[in-house]
Amino acid sequence: MVMKKSATTTRTIGAGEFKTHCLRLLDEVHDKHIRLVITKRGKPVAVLEPPEAPATSIFGTMKGTGRIVGDIIEPVDVEWEADVPNLFPDEHKRD
Numbered sequence: 001m002v003m004k005k006s007a008t009t010t011r012t013i014g015a016g017e018f019k020t021h022c023l024r025l026l027d028e029v030h031d032k033h034i035r036l037v038i039t040k041r042g043k044p045v046a047v048l049e050p051p052e053a054p055a056t057s058i059f060g061t062m063k064g065t066g067r068i069v070g071d072i073i074e075p076v077d078v079e080w081e082a083d084v085p086n087l088f089p090d091e092h093k094r095d
Contacts, residue, residue, distance in 0.1 A: 009034040015045065 011034060018025060018038050029036055029048055036048040 010037060011035070012037045012039055012044075014038075015040045 009032070013025070013036055015038055018036070025036060025048070028034060030050050033050055037044050038046040038048065
């Protein structure tokens with residue numbers, strides 16, 4: 001399970017200042033894990049925050065945990081129902 005780490009600090013910045021210092025602010029949001037609220041004429045227009053950590057794939061998580069404890073190639077000595085001829089004779093009738 002992936003838990004979202006919330007931003008610890010929220011800063012408000014005007015759109016003009018954001019435009020001037022955009023690249024530095026992007027680095028700051030990432031490195032210091034802060035949240036930026038960008039305003040235009042004092043009203044919030046956008047929020048910039050670091051992305052969530054990517055979810056881990058479930059595929060491959062059990063790699064190396066299984067083991068083979070016998071011959072997996074040769075047939076077993078148990079008769080399967082599918083091997084019994086005419087077990088369900090009505091199923092294969094043609095009209």
